[in-house]
Amino acid sequence: MESVARGGTRWKRFAVVMVPSVAATAAIGVALSQGALAASFSVSGQQFKVTADRLDGTGFVQYGAIDSGKSGDHPVAVVGFDDAEITNLCQSVVVPVPVFGDVSMTLKAGAPGGERVKANKLYIDADDLQTNATFNNIDIGTSVDSTTKGPGPSKGDKYLPDSFSQQAESATFTDVKQRAWATTAGTFKLSGLGMKVQKGKHECY
Structure with a gap:
């Protein structure tokens, strides 16, 4: 729900809040697209949505962990790949801006027919996943500390030692x-x- 401005929207204040973050995001995005930076990002206290037409990965591992943030601890299923290629990736996050209302930021890459998104040592901490999945030479019930086919637990992850993984x-x-x-x-x-940055909620799904 959008907040109702009292006395009109403070556009200058909104610009001061949004422009630096948008500019920084754009600069980081350009560097990432050129493979110049190692990516490591999270949304503190907020979830974001991701969609893709297809993901092909080698060296797969999945296990349970806890993500901590300002909003508390959140149980997640961590999916890790040694290497992954993704077609038609979309990532969206909705940021509530005081007085102004919701602002959505959407990133898209790897459009069909073009070069695919490529990631190395990729980890995704999700609490909801819907997909069609095919696994090759899968082991279910392996100790998370004994996995050999994927990248293993991410450094710094909070998980129960010797717990279930695949x-x-x-x-x-x-x-x-x-x-x-x-x-x-x-x-x-x-x-x-x-x-793209837009007023209101404009999520990938």
Whole structure:
């Protein structure tokens, strides 16, 4: 729901709040698209949504963990890949701005027919995932501390030692929809990156 401005929207204040963050995001996005930076980002106290037409990954691992933020602790299923290629990636986050209302930021990359998004040592901390999945040479019920086919637990993750996990030599996800608290990667190359900031809620799904 949008907040009602008293006496009109304070456009100058909104510009002061939004412009630096948008400019910084754009600069980071350009560097990521050129493969110049290692990506490591999360939305503190907020979830974001991600969709993709297809994800092909090698070295797969999945386990349970806890993400901590200003809004408390959140149980998540961590999905990790040694390497992944993604088609038609969309990421969206809605930021509530005082007085002005909701502002949505959407990032898109790897459009069909173009170069795919490529990631190395990719970890996704999600609490909701909907997809069609195919696994090759999968092991279910492996100790998280004994996985060998994927990147293993992410450094700094909060998880129960020797707890349940699954791993596979490779995995393919299609029609992916997920709600996540954090995504990290060693490198994240976003080809054809586009960013849009809009008033209101404009999510990937």
